[in-house]
Amino acid sequence: MKVFIAGIDGYLGWALAQYLTARGHEVAGTDRYLRRQWVEEVGSVSAIPIYSMEERLAAFRDHFGKELQFREGDLLDYPFLRSYLEDFQPDAIVHLAEMPSAPYSMMDQAHAVGTHTNNVNGSLNVLWAMREVCPNAHLVKLGTMGEYGTPNVDIPEGFFEIEYRGRKDRMTFPRNPGSFYHLTKVHDTHNTIFACRIWGLSATDIMQGVVFGTQIDEMGDDPRLRSRLDFDQCFGTAINRFACQAVIGHPLTVYGVGHQKRGFLPMRDSMQCLTIAIENPPKQGEYRVFNQFEECYTVTELAEKVREAGTAVGLDVEIEHFDNPRTEKEEHYYNPDRQHLLDLGYKPTHDVVAEVKIMLKDLIPHRERIMEKREILVPDIRWDGTRRRSNVLTASPVNS
Amino acid sequence: MKVFIAGIDGYLGWALAQYLTARGHEVAGTDRYLRRQWVEEVGSVSAIPIYSMEERLAAFRDHFGKELQFREGDLLDYPFLRSYLEDFQPDAIVHLAEMPSAPYSMMDQAHAVGTHTNNVNGSLNVLWAMREVCPNAHLVKLGTMGEYGTPNVDIPEGFFEIEYRGRKDRMTFPRNPGSFYHLTKVHDTHNTIFACRIWGLSATDIMQGVVFGTQIDEMGDDPRLRSRLDFDQCFGTAINRFACQAVIGHPLTVYGVGHQKRGFLPMRDSMQCLTIAIENPPKQGEYRVFNQFEECYTVTELAEKVREAGTAVGLDVEIEHFDNPRTEKEEHYYNPDRQHLLDLGYKPTHDVVAEVKIMLKDLIPHRERIMEKREILVPDIRWDGTRRRSNVLTASPVNS
Numbered sequence: 001m002k003v004f005i006a007g008i009d010g011y012l013g014w015a016l017a018q019y020l021t022a023r024g025h026e027v028a029g030t031d032r033y034l035r036r037q038w039v040e041e042v043g044s045v046s047a048i049p050i051y052s053m054e055e056r057l058a059a060f061r062d063h064f065g066k067e068l069q070f071r072e073g074d075l076l077d078y079p080f081l082r083s084y085l086e087d088f089q090p091d092a093i094v095h096l097a098e099m100p101s102a103p104y105s106m107m108d109q110a111h112a113v114g115t116h117t118n119n120v121n122g123s124l125n126v127l128w129a130m131r132e133v134c135p136n137a138h139l140v141k142l143g144t145m146g147e148y149g150t151p152n153v154d155i156p157e158g159f160f161e162i163e164y165r166g167r168k169d170r171m172t173f174p175r176n177p178g179s180f181y182h183l184t185k186v187h188d189t190h191n192t193i194f195a196c197r198i199w200g201l202s203a204t205d206i207m208q209g210v211v212f213g214t215q216i217d218e219m220g221d222d223p224r225l226r227s228r229l230d231f232d233q234c235f236g237t238a239i240n241r242f243a244c245q246a247v248i249g250h251p252l253t254v255y256g257v258g259h260q261k262r263g264f265l266p267m268r269d270s271m272q273c274l275t276i277a278i279e280n281p282p283k284q285g286e287y288r289v290f291n292q293f294e295e296c297y298t299v300t301e302l303a304e305k306v307r308e309a310g311t312a313v314g315l316d317v318e319i320e321h322f323d324n325p326r327t328e329k330e331e332h333y334y335n336p337d338r339q340h341l342l343d344l345g346y347k348p349t350h351d352v353v354a355e356v357k358i359m360l361k362d363l364i365p366h367r368e369r370i371m372e373k374r375e376i377l378v379p380d381i382r383w384d385g386t387r388r389r390s391n392v393l394t395a396s397p398v399n400s
Numbered sequence: 401m402k403v404f405i406a407g408i409d410g411y412l413g414w415a416l417a418q419y420l421t422a423r424g425h426e427v428a429g430t431d432r433y434l435r436r437q438w439v440e441e442v443g444s445v446s447a448i449p450i451y452s453m454e455e456r457l458a459a460f461r462d463h464f465g466k467e468l469q470f471r472e473g474d475l476l477d478y479p480f481l482r483s484y485l486e487d488f489q490p491d492a493i494v495h496l497a498e499m500p501s502a503p504y505s506m507m508d509q510a511h512a513v514g515t516h517t518n519n520v521n522g523s524l525n526v527l528w529a530m531r532e533v534c535p536n537a538h539l540v541k542l543g544t545m546g547e548y549g550t551p552n553v554d555i556p557e558g559f560f561e562i563e564y565r566g567r568k569d570r571m572t573f574p575r576n577p578g579s580f581y582h583l584t585k586v587h588d589t590h591n592t593i594f595a596c597r598i599w600g601l602s603a604t605d606i607m608q609g610v611v612f613g614t615q616i617d618e619m620g621d622d623p624r625l626r627s628r629l630d631f632d633q634c635f636g637t638a639i640n641r642f643a644c645q646a647v648i649g650h651p652l653t654v655y656g657v658g659h660q661k662r663g664f665l666p667m668r669d670s671m672q673c674l675t676i677a678i679e680n681p682p683k684q685g686e687y688r689v690f691n692q693f694e695e696c697y698t699v700t701e702l703a704e705k706v707r708e709a710g711t712a713v714g715l716d717v718e719i720e721h722f723d724n725p726r727t728e729k730e731e732h733y734y735n736p737d738r739q740h741l742l743d744l745g746y747k748p749t750h751d752v753v754a755e756v757k758i759m760l761k762d763l764i765p766h767r768e769r770i771m772e773k774r775e776i777l778v779p780d781i782r783w784d785g786t787r788r789r790s791n792v793l794t795a796s797p798v799n800s
Contacts, residue, residue, distance in 0.1 A: 078509055109478055109528035113521050120520065120587070121513050124580075128509035131785055152569040153562070162553070162562055167733070169552040171574040175590065180524075183594060187520070187587040190575065194583060198727050198783050327598050333567070383598050385531055 003278060004090035004137075005029035006075060006126065007097035008068075009036070009053060012142075012211065012270060014227045016094065018218040019271040020278070021064050028069035028088045030081075031097070034118070035228070035235070038104060043376050044232035047244050047366050048214060051224045059224035075122035078129070086133040092278045094140045095126055098188075101234040102146070102179035102326070103381040112180040119184035120191070127195040138281040139203040140274060141192055143185045145263045145293060145336065147207060149176030150329050155336035158205065158289025178328050179383075196287035203286075204277045208270065209263030209293030212239030213355055214362040216268045227267070229363070231370060233325075233379035238299060239264065239352075241377075242306040243359045244370045246317045250377050252307070255390070256324035258300035261334040263293025266355045269348060276344045291338040294348040302352070309356035313364075322390035327383040403678060404490035404537075405429040406475060406526065407497035408468075409436070409453060412542075412611065412670060414627045416494065418618040419671040420678070421464050428469035428488045430481075431497070434518070435628070435635070438504060443776050444632035447644050447766050448614060451624045459624035475522035478529070486533040492678045494540045495526055498588075501634040502546070502579035503725070503781040512580040519584035520591070527595040538681040539603040540674060541592055543585045545663045545693060545736065547607060549576030550729050555736035558605065558689025578728050579783075596687035603686075604677045608670065609663030609693030612639030613755055614762040616668045627667070629763070631770060633725075633779035638699055639664065639752075641777075642706040643759045644770050646717045650777050652707070655790070656724035658700035661734040663693025666755045669748060676744045691738040694748040702752070709756035713764075722790035727783040 003020050007013040008029025017027050031053070039045065051059070053070065060068045069088065073080040075097050085093070098119040099105065105115040123141070130137055148155045151174070160173050172193065175186040188205075195201050219225040230236040231244035242252045265273070273292045282288045297305075303319045310317035324330065349355060363370070380389040403420050407413040408429025417427050431453070439445065451459070453470065460468045469488070473480040475497050485493070498519040499505065505515040523541070530537055548555045551574070560573050572593065575586040588605075595601050619625040630636040631644035642652045665673070673692045682688045697705075703719045710717035724730065749755060763770070780789040 078513075109525065109532075112528065113478075113524055116521055116524060117517065121516055124513055124516060125509065128512065132509075151571065153564040153567040160564060162564065164553040164560060164562065167553040171551060171553075172576065174571040174574055176572065177590070177594070180591070180594070183587075183590055186590050187583075190577070190583055190586050191580070194577070194580070199785065385599065 001091040001278065002026045002088065004085065004088055004093045006093065006095050007031055008070065009033055010096055011227050013096045014056065015216050015267060016271060016274060017068060018225060019216055019275065022218045023275065030071050030073050030084060032072060032074040038099065039230055039232065039235050042104065042232050042234045044230065044373050045369060046228035047231050047363055047370050048226050048229040049223065049366070050226065050228045055224050059222050063220065063222055063225060075125050076118070078125050081125055082129045082133055085129050089134055090137050092138045092140055092281065093126065093130065094274060094278070095123065096142050097122060098142065098184065099181065102181045103379065104234040105181035106179050106383055107381055115181055116184055120187045123188045124191055127191065127201065130201055131199045135199065135201060136284065139201065140277050141188065141203055141205050143189055143205050143207045144182060145207045145209045145291060146182040147175045147177050147186045147189060148173065148336065149178060150332040150334055151176065152333050155291070157291045157337050157340050178326065193287050196285060200285040202282045202284050204282060205287065205289045206274070206277065207289060207291045209265050210237045211265055211267055211270050212237060213267030214359045216271055232376050233381060239302055239306065239356065242303055243356060243363055245377060246306055246310045246315055247360055247363045247367055248370050248374060249316065250374060251318040251320035252303045253378060254299055254303050254319060254321045255326060256321065256330045258303065258321060259298050259331050260328060261296050261298045261332065263296050263336060264302065265292065265294040266349050269294050273341050273346055276341060276346055280344050290340045291336050292341060293338055294350065296334055296336070305352045306356050309353045309360055313357055313360050315360065321393040322378060323393055325379045325382045325390050401491040401678065402426045402488065404485065404488055404493045406493065406495045407431055408470065409433055410496055411627050413496045414456065415616050415667060416671060416674060417468060418625060419616055419675065422618045423675065430471050430473050430484060432472060432474040438499065439630055439632065439635050442504065442632050442634045444630065444773050445769060446628035447631050447763055447770050448626050448629040449623065449766070450626065450628045455624050459622050463620065463622055463625060475525050476518065478525050481525055482529045482533055485529050489534055490537050492538045492540055492681065493526065493530065494674060494678070495523065496542050497522060498542065498584065499581065502581045503779065504634040505581035506579055506783055507781055515581055516584055520587045523588045524591055527591065527601065530601055531599045535599065535601060536684065539592070539601065540677050541588065541603055541605050543589055543605050543607045544582060545607045545609045545691060546582040547575045547577050547586050547589060548573065548736065549578060550732040550734055551576065552733050557691045557737050557740050578726065593687050596685060600685040602682045602684050604682060605687065605689045606674070606677065607689060607691045609665050610637045611665055611667055611670050612637060613667030614759045616671055632776050633781060639702055639706065639756065642703055643756060643763055645777060646706055646710045646715055647760055647763045647767055648770050648774060649716065650774060651718040651720035652703045653778055654699055654703050654719060654721050655726060656721065656730045658703065658721060659698050659731050660728060661696050661698050661732065663696050663736060664702065665692065665694040666749050669694050673741050673746055676741060676746055680744050690740045691736050692741060693738055694750065696734060696736070705752045706756055709753045709760055713757055713760050715760065721793040722778060723793055725779045725782045725790050
């Protein structure tokens with residue numbers, strides 16, 4: 001199949017290009033390198049060194065024996081996007097080109113509005129371009145499990161049948177997200193549902209859990225094929241951040257009591273699931289939702305798993321609780337479905353500790369890079385719109 | 401109370417400034433005259449002549465014996481908005497500064513994206529400015545009944561208690577809007593809920609029905625105090641459009657079978673309701689929803705009422721059905737609540753025919769202005785992204 005990846009220079013995009021190519025698909029992509037700029041803006045760097053797109057494309061050629069089609073550009077540049085899609089005529093469009101950080105979107109007015117413009121308008125442009133030049137393509141759109149928030153009822157996949165005052169309907173499951181970033185994904189969801197209904201486009205909206213991991217098998221030993229791995233408060237997701245902290249002996253930074261429960265999945269599961277979605281498209285005009293995660297864990301459970309993996313590879317890992325910079329429930333019900341992917345053959349990894357051991361081994365050679373940025377490991381972007389570095393909470397009652 | 405009106409040059413904004421001032425409130429406002437530009441862009445004009453803001457402000461002074469505070473500016477200009485709110489320190493902010501047309505937003509990619517930027521980012525700026533300079537102000541935000549769409553169950557006011565798989569929660573009522581314009585209001589709704597939850601802002605989100613009418617009593621006989629009245633396919637709402645068609649003998653343009661049911665209210669009811677919201681603020685940190693309409697009618701029922709009012713003032717009114725340019729259900733269940741405003745003392749008008757008679761008398765002197773634009777009375781912006789003028793449908797089976 002011909003697959004177009006928007007955001008092909010990113011954490012998932014670069015891995016997916018290799019995964020799909022190894023499976024025989026024809027891949028084209030675009031990026032404007034904003035992720036590189038954003039991470040630099042927040043004073044950080046990828047723990048795993050990454051290469052320029054020129055070097056990446058050369059490595060791709062060496063490794064896979066074919067060219068990766070690439071054009072630098074921005075989804076906000078509609079003529080660029082439209083003509084690229086018109087030329088390539090994809091079977092599937094994987095949209096990974098959104099700004100993915102909750103704290104980054106919460107920093108101030110400019111970052112909240114910038115996130116909306118980049119994410120919502122960029123996604124709208126994808127929908128319009130599909131309508132105009134490739135209406136039969138299948139959009140695989142990256143949403144987030146965070147769109148749902150933490151309701152007191154089970155979380156279905158996108159829609160639910162309800163009875164209300166004696167009448168019935170099938171409705172969009174209500175969204176209650178926890179940051180402006182997550183809100184932009186909710187807006188995308190509503191816009192995509194509408195575009196499918198009105199124009200007959202087809203889309204799979206992936207409500208993805210938190211991804212972790214440093215590699216997939218297809219990357220082999222070539223450092224130029226590795227994906228970025230962030231560990232700052234904005235772009236470093238929970239396990240990735242913990243793994244980087246573990247290798248330099250910094251305490252793992254659990255926010256609050258750490259009973260917040262979320263869906264997580266290794267990068268290799270994300271590749272598997274996205275490919276299942278691509279290779280099993282919905283019918284024309286259908287909008288479907290996949291909740292995509294391996295399993296639900298509390299943040300504390302994950303920190304414990306990182307400690308366990310750390311011990312196995314000879315690291316001494318400490319866990320500390322910090323006052324939570326986010327406004328979120330720290331104790332809550334959480335029971336999301338994820339049946340759609342299982343029905344299509346998804347085999348969850350089910351061994352987080354083994355995956356984290358691989359991560360730690362990948363990260364240990366890059367200790368110095370992380371050490372240099374150790375002052376940014378404790379978060380300071382607060383949900384009340386202020387900046388203040390979190391303090392360590394005393395884990396047990398103080399007796400003095 | 402000190403009331404700030406964003407969009408004070410508009411159809412509702414200009415009327416509200418007068419209504420609130422007559423009740424003793426202190427009003428300040430802003431506008432960038434985009435509505436005037438948009439109507440010109442779609443080749444139309446206000447049926448009721450409107451005056452420059454300079455002339456409007458002079459009339460205001462003459463009529464109410466005080467200055468209306470006004471600064472020209474755009475909600476997208478954050479420093480402007482922030483400093484104006486910081487200086488004025490409003491008790492309430494009425495946000496009427498969004499692009500309000502479904503067809504305008506559906507025209508093409510540029511209009512869909514422009515609507516998102518103007519509406520969603522402008523509203524986000526209001527929320528951020530409130531947090532930064534007037535966190536105790538009460539936001540009265542204009543949403544639309546169109547956010548809900550036409551579900552097969554009753555429509556509560558914003559939220560509902562549900563039971564799902566044996567557990568209960570109070571959730572946002574799912575939104576299923578019918579255009580990119582309506583979608584921007586849904587996005588605003590989610591953003592506003594979040595800002596109230598995270599920052600403790602207070603907001604009344606008005607899910608308003610379709611407003612009609614040419615005047616409120618406070619405008620008296622001074623033509624400079626009249627609001628605009630649009631009749632084009634984009635900015636002319638159903639009854640306003642019908643009334644303008646009636647005075648020039650053009651058939652009323654009902655879309656499809658005309659059984660689409662919506663909530664409607666006269667401009668004087670809208671003023672009454674908005675003022676009830678302003679004068680009865682929610683408690684700090686509360687987000688509440690008012691469904692705001694006088695009654696629900698089908699489009700055909702309203703066309704019949706316009707015909708009845710027309711006959712009473714000596715007009716010969718014809719009704720014709722046109723193939724529907726929109727993708728929408730023409731037969732559907734529709735039963736929205738509107739108890740919150742009734743509980744606070746809202747007295748609905750309940751005499752649409754009397755109100756339409758006033759409209760027709762106001763519009764007859766301006767026949768020539770409407771006649772000049774008669775070629776734009778039949779819609780051509782279609783929901784499938786194309787342009788084609790609608791044809792008259794044969795109302796009864798053809799026997800030839």
